[in-house]
Amino acid sequence: MKLKRPISVQVYAWLLLLPALVLMVAFTHYPIVGGFIASFFSTGREGRASKFIGLENYSSMIADPVFWQVLQNNLIYALGVIPISVILAIFMAVCVNGRLPGRSIVRTAYFTPTILPMIAVANIWLFFYTPQIGLLDQIRGLFNIPSHSWLGDTSTALGCMMVLAIWKDAGFFMIFFLAALQGIPPELEEAALIEGAGRWYYFRRVTLPLLMPTMLFVLVNATINSFKLVDHIFILTKGGPDNASSLLLYYIWEVAFGFWDTAYASTLTVVLLVILCLAAITQFRYMEKRVHYQ
Amino acid sequence: MINRGSDWMQKVEVLAAWLLAFLWAAPLLYAVWAAFHPMDFVSRFVLTAPLTLDNFRSAWKVAPFARYFFNTFVLVSITLAGQFILCTMAAYAFARFEFPGKEIVFLLVLVQIMIMPDVLIVQNYKTVSQLGLVDTILGIGLPYMASAFGIFLLRQAFKQVPKELVEAARVEGAGWLSVLWKVYIPLAKPTYLAYGLVSVSYHWNNFLWPVIITNSTETRPLTVGLSIFGAPESGVNFSVISAGTLLAVSPLLIAFLLFQRQFVQSFMRSGIK
Numbered sequence: 001m002k003l004k005r006p007i008s009v010q011v012y013a014w015l016l017l018l019p020a021l022v023l024m025v026a027f028t029h030y031p032i033v034g035g036f037i038a039s040f041f042s043t044g045r046e047g048r049a050s051k052f053i054g055l056e057n058y059s060s061m062i063a064d065p066v067f068w069q070v071l072q073n074n075l076i077y078a079l080g081v082i083p084i085s086v087i088l089a090i091f092m093a094v095c096v097n098g099r100l101p102g103r104s105i106v107r108t109a110y111f112t113p114t115i116l117p118m119i120a121v122a123n124i125w126l127f128f129y130t131p132q133i134g135l136l137d138q139i140r141g142l143f144n145i146p147s148h149s150w151l152g153d154t155s156t157a158l159g160c161m162m163v164l165a166i167w168k169d170a171g172f173f174m175i176f177f178l179a180a181l182q183g184i185p186p187e188l189e190e191a192a193l194i195e196g197a198g199r200w201y202y203f204r205r206v207t208l209p210l211l212m213p214t215m216l217f218v219l220v221n222a223t224i225n226s227f228k229l230v231d232h233i234f235i236l237t238k239g240g241p242d243n244a245s246s247l248l249l250y251y252i253w254e255v256a257f258g259f260w261d262t263a264y265a266s267t268l269t270v271v272l273l274v275i276l277c278l279a280a281i282t283q284f285r286y287m288e289k290r291v292h293y294q
Numbered sequence: 295m296i297n298r299g300s301d302w303m304q305k306v307e308v309l310a311a312w313l314l315a316f317l318w319a320a321p322l323l324y325a326v327w328a329a330f331h332p333m334d335f336v337s338r339f340v341l342t343a344p345l346t347l348d349n350f351r352s353a354w355k356v357a358p359f360a361r362y363f364f365n366t367f368v369l370v371s372i373t374l375a376g377q378f379i380l381c382t383m384a385a386y387a388f389a390r391f392e393f394p395g396k397e398i399v400f401l402l403v404l405v406q407i408m409i410m411p412d413v414l415i416v417q418n419y420k421t422v423s424q425l426g427l428v429d430t431i432l433g434i435g436l437p438y439m440a441s442a443f444g445i446f447l448l449r450q451a452f453k454q455v456p457k458e459l460v461e462a463a464r465v466e467g468a469g470w471l472s473v474l475w476k477v478y479i480p481l482a483k484p485t486y487l488a489y490g491l492v493s494v495s496y497h498w499n500n501f502l503w504p505v506i507i508t509n510s511t512e513t514r515p516l517t518v519g520l521s522i523f524g525a526p527e528s529g530v531n532f533s534v535i536s537a538g539t540l541l542a543v544s545p546l547l548i549a550f551l552l553f554q555r556q557f558v559q560s561f562m563r564s565g566i567k
Contacts (some may be wrong), residue, residue: 010391010394020380026421095311097309101308109318113322117497119520121321135324171318175562253506256419265416277409294386
């Protein structure tokens with residue numbers, strides 16, 4: 001009698017889990033494992049079945065200059081976008097949390113880019129960057145600086161993407177810092193200021209350390225974002241010129257759905273997943289530490 | 295005592311905050327300017343420029359926006375409905391029941407928080423095409439329905455429900471499902487709202503997966519439609535593109551401006567783990 005009930009409860013729990021689990025395995029775990037396996041096979045074409053080729057996809061990846069180019073682009077992109085957007089986000093949060101005149105308007109302005117689709121804002125930004133008639137060149141024209149093809153030049157195309165990404169992300173990250181700042185009792189600042197601490201000193205020695213847990217969360221998310229969000233490339237440059245503004249996921253899309261080389265695209269996906277896992281491990285390690293201290 | 299130096303610093307800070315706010319608002323304000331004025335005034339900012347709705351008329355004519363709106367609406371609705379049902383059931387199992395393998399299954403769920411279906415486009419396309427769901431709205435939404443993020447948030451909310459309430463309902467003879475329906479779900483309403491807002495804005499704005507899965511007007515959501523419409527090949531001028539872009543973002547933007555507090559708090563809540 002006593003054993004019977006727990007078992008029925010267990011069955012019940014598994015039945016509740018089942019639908020979600022089936023879909024999650026089908027669209028998350030299965031593609032991770034399936035993609036890994038596919039990376040050891042050749043792409044099946046008409047009249048030529050897919051066959052096991054060992055590490056051949058990996059060796060052609062290492063020999064592929066475009067792969068190295070997009071990986072380098074993605075690292076530059078991440079290393080540029082993440083620190084700048086995080087610093088701006090902290091500044092925004094501190095401003096909006098303080099006694100700023102017109103605070104709610106300022107907060108709305110910061111946050112609005114977050115809820116707009118990347119495709120929509122890329123459409124608008126495309127016009128800023130257009131040579132001659134674009135806004136950027138019009139402003140330069142006022143000072144008689146010659147027009148420049150911002151998105152058509154290998155040295156500026158990636159930078160244009162980064163500026164857009166910073167603009168899009170900073171307000172989103174601000175929200176998390178704002179939540180953390182609101183958790184700091186205001187008496188702390190009053191006490192510190194009465195003790196004669198300057199605002200900058202207070203920020204450096206009190207606010208910033210208290211923001212650290214949020215900082216880690218934001219950094220991990222920002223890293224994932226910079227490898228996951230490539231929508232703007234479709235509108236602004238399509239990866240060009242000469243792959244100068246292409247990122248890893250965009251290249252995966254190109255290889256899979258432009259050249260239909262799914263095996264090679266799977267191989268590239270494995271690299272992307274390794275990068276995302278590294279970000280995940282960093283966060284879990286940290287979370288363990290925090291649990292330890294609690 | 296605040297000395298003069300920090301007073302000066304504060305003024306610079308306010309100025310910087312406002313300058314930043316201006317820069318952050320400028321692209322959208324600029325799109326509004328371009329959309330409501332003739333193309334001649336697209337980069338000539340004079341107050342006497344004539345206002346016009348022609349750009350909206352041509353945008354509406356050039357692209358089947360009504361159909362795109364309908365598709366996005368269907369997509370967002372079925373995705374959210376699927377997420378609510380699946381995540382509620384799974385979160386209930388994790389929060390309320392003990393069963394062998396629970397920790398391992400939960401870890402498997404957490405994998406998806408880091409590796410979302412967005413990056414698994416190659417294999418997921420194969421799966422969706424095997425299911426015969428390419429170029430369907432269900433095919434866009436299906437990979438996102440079992441959302442680890444949703445399960446995680448709802449599990450947190452369900453765990454906060456006091457045991458006494460559950461016991462009381464059980465004593466009155468309520469089955470597990472009616473306990474879920476009458477006790478857990480009503481108490482988790484704020485979480486549903488927060489998750490709903492985050493999910494709707496995510497799927498309203500999502501692009502990469504929909505552009506892969508769809509290839510006809512009947513299934514394309516707004517973002518995909520907008521990318522075709524804004525492409526240089528479509529030969530539409532910037533004023534019309536601005537008008538179309540504003541059309542596409544307006545429902546979400548207006549909702550955001552009206553319910554700003556809820557939006558901001560929902561995004562905040564979604565990050566506090």
